[in-house]
Amino acid sequence: MAGCGKMVITAAWVAPMDAPIIRQGAVVVADGRIVAVGPARRLLADHGHGACRQDLPEAILLPGLVNPHTHLELSTCTCGDSAPGSFAEWLLSIRQRMREGSQSVADPEQSVRRAVELGIQQCLRFGVTTVGDISQQMHVTRPVLRDSPIRAVSFGEVLGLARLRWRFDELLPRAVDRSMQSSRLRIGLTPHAPYTVDLPGYRQCLRVARRRRLPLATHLAETAEEQQFIEHHSGPLRELWEQIGSWVEPVETFRGGTPVAMAQVIGLLEYPTLLAHVNYCEQSDLELLSRGQASVVYCPRTHRYFGHPPHRWREMLARGINLAVGTDSCASSPDLNIVDDLRLLQQIAPQTPSQALWQLATVRAARALGMHDSIGSLTIGKHADMVAFPVARSDGEDPLGAILRDHRMPTGIWIEGKVPVVAQSRAPGG
Numbered sequence: 001m002a003g004c005g006k007m008v009i010t011a012a013w014v015a016p017m018d019a020p021i022i023r024q025g026a027v028v029v030a031d032g033r034i035v036a037v038g039p040a041r042r043l044l045a046d047h048g049h050g051a052c053r054q055d056l057p058e059a060i061l062l063p064g065l066v067n068p069h070t071h072l073e074l075s076t077c078t079c080g081d082s083a084p085g086s087f088a089e090w091l092l093s094i095r096q097r098m099r100e101g102s103q104s105v106a107d108p109e110q111s112v113r114r115a116v117e118l119g120i121q122q123c124l125r126f127g128v129t130t131v132g133d134i135s136q137q138m139h140v141t142r143p144v145l146r147d148s149p150i151r152a153v154s155f156g157e158v159l160g161l162a163r164l165r166w167r168f169d170e171l172l173p174r175a176v177d178r179s180m181q182s183s184r185l186r187i188g189l190t191p192h193a194p195y196t197v198d199l200p201g202y203r204q205c206l207r208v209a210r211r212r213r214l215p216l217a218t219h220l221a222e223t224a225e226e227q228q229f230i231e232h233h234s235g236p237l238r239e240l241w242e243q244i245g246s247w248v249e250p251v252e253t254f255r256g257g258t259p260v261a262m263a264q265v266i267g268l269l270e271y272p273t274l275l276a277h278v279n280y281c282e283q284s285d286l287e288l289l290s291r292g293q294a295s296v297v298y299c300p301r302t303h304r305y306f307g308h309p310p311h312r313w314r315e316m317l318a319r320g321i322n323l324a325v326g327t328d329s330c331a332s333s334p335d336l337n338i339v340d341d342l343r344l345l346q347q348i349a350p351q352t353p354s355q356a357l358w359q360l361a362t363v364r365a366a367r368a369l370g371m372h373d374s375i376g377s378l379t380i381g382k383h384a385d386m387v388a389f390p391v392a393r394s395d396g397e398d399p400l401g402a403i404l405r406d407h408r409m410p411t412g413i414w415i416e417g418k419v420p421v422v423a424q425s426r427a428p429g430g
């Protein structure tokens with residue numbers, strides 16, 4: 001919308017996500033923000049004079065999609081249809097692949113940069129305008145995110161216990177360094193998981209997040225073995241530590257039950273923490289989650305990849321827990337197409353209203369990132385981050401359901417009212 005002070009976009013449908021969908025709707029954008037949403041006829045009468053206009057007669061306009069849990073630096077990884085072995089074996093194989101990858105190229109940082117760029121390109125192609133990105137190589141990934149058009153929370157990842165506890169201490173100040181923060185890039189913190197961060201480490205992260213008002217995330221209850229590890233330091237996750245030669249006592253155990261109970265005791269549920277996965281969830285955990293402020297991000301295709309038992313996402317929604325959907329990384333998901341994750345949910349639960357599914361990757365995902373005041377719905381005052389999908393007359397009254405059923409791809413994307421343009425760095429060796 002170069003040269004446009006104000007822009008009116010009309011569409012066959014507008015789906016604000018925090019209100020019912022509008023047939024023959026429009027969105028008015030000025031200075032990168034939404035200034036009006038409603039029926040096209042009225043908005044053109046009120047705002048049409050002197051404004052630029054774009055008509056999308058065969059599209060539905062939605063808020064830009066939000067993928068609250070991914071690891072862009074793993075975007076050059078590929079995965080098969082299902083995990084080749086146990087979760088611990090998969091973790092080791094990723095570690096190994098990252099090591100080999102960094103040893104085999106002349107400039108390892110350039111290959112990380114390239115992975116993040118490819119990840120961002122995928123996001124934009126699939127209609128994602130905001131990501132919650134977990135990053136170990138934040139000194140490399142954050143400059144790429146800052147210079148890209150995508151909106152992001154960069155969760156700096158900290159991990160290291162037992163013999164590797166020094167690593168946690170080394171990573172923490174880097175993770176919360178805000179020097180790369182910009183209007184579209186927010187800095188967050190993520191203690192990796194209960195099998196890589198000890199209890200004092202978690203408490204320290206929560207203290208730092210509270211003090212600096214940082215978005216906080218962690219992987220939680222991702223595998224069945226996690227509880228065995230936190231309670232007794234036994235099982236496959238302990239063996240993994242032995243295998244890499246880094247186990248040493250003492251490490252504090254948690255004897256109070258499940259990983260969710262552990263999160264509650266630490267205080268993570270009294271903070272708007274983003275809990276990735278929660279694939280293993282007892283009845284008592286649902287109770288704890290429903291009383292807290294944390295969000296759960298379920299990654300359907302990654303969940304299927306590891307063959308976990310059915311996720312309790314519908315019970316979480318019914319209990320008022322903020323449940324959102326994410327993709328996780330390309331090391332456990334075929335790609336970063338979050339709409340395919342919604343498609344999987346449509347197959348699992350075909351009776352779920354289409355809008356409720358799309359909310360998992362818009363309003364609810366924005367809330368999981370603590371950004372619900374500025375993105376996630378087509379609402380006056382929010383950023384004009386939007387995506388358009390094709391619709392057909394035969395869709396009837398449920399175009400949102402038809403997009404999922406027919407595997408349609410986005411036909412338009414805007415961030416702050418502008419079509420994002422991705423600058424590319426030189427390919428390694430090229």
Ligand SMILES: [Zn+2]
Pocket residue numbers: 069070071134219276328329
């Ligand atoms: Zn993850």
